[in-house]
Amino acid sequence: MKRRLMDILACPIDKHYPLDLHVFEEKDEIVEGLLVCSECGRWYPIMDEIPQLLPDDLREQRDELSWLNKWRENAPPQVLREGKPFNLQLSG
């Protein structure tokens, strides 16, 4: 994901802007990272350079939690515990 995309990305649910960016891996572009809406607490993954900002009903919980668990050392603790629409604590 190109960093300049942060200038226009908003939370798809409540349109809050700007989103918080957490970068896990970066080359020419951000390869892996996390976008967080500080308004509603939702998190959105950046996987393999592509930000994925899907509404709740289209998200794939198992895959996304597996991805979040992989990056748990880098992700904000609040996202791990209380992130929406699902988090590692709720998933057990």
Place this chain on the structure above:
Amino acid sequence: MRSNRTHPWELVWREEGWAETSPPLPVVVNFAEDLKREGAKKVLDLGCGAGRHSILLGKTGFQVVVLDVSETALKTLEGRLKSASIDNITLVKHEMRELPIVDNYFDGVVCTNVFHHGKLIEIKKAVGEVHRVMRRGSSACVVALSAADFRKGNGKMPGAQHLRFY
């Protein structure tokens, strides 16, 4: 929550080898020329697929944001962009109902053969969202099949109530 059910459009791209890489529609070519003449800079390609129109818009010189719900489609487009050394297109995985974009941003929007796959309530929502992200006085080029189209009802439903091929 979808509880990990793959989106039907992703299935279409991944398992049925869907890859719309036809030449751009003439109406979009003309629209891009109009946008350039009007001084447009920022353009959205909503439901970009493999980039049938994204690449045209990128080569025209716009700063292009493209959205599609299929990761396979986006990865296909990403490969095409790298092969063509096109650097002014940014990809986002998303679908049409709730755009993850700030208000009043784009100078132009292209959306071809996307809206008619949704239910009426979804189409209304998507049109409202497109309007929200468009700058005042900007233009959109929308191509959608009519409910009177002869293909309506003859398509197939790949495992989802909200995806309907007409």
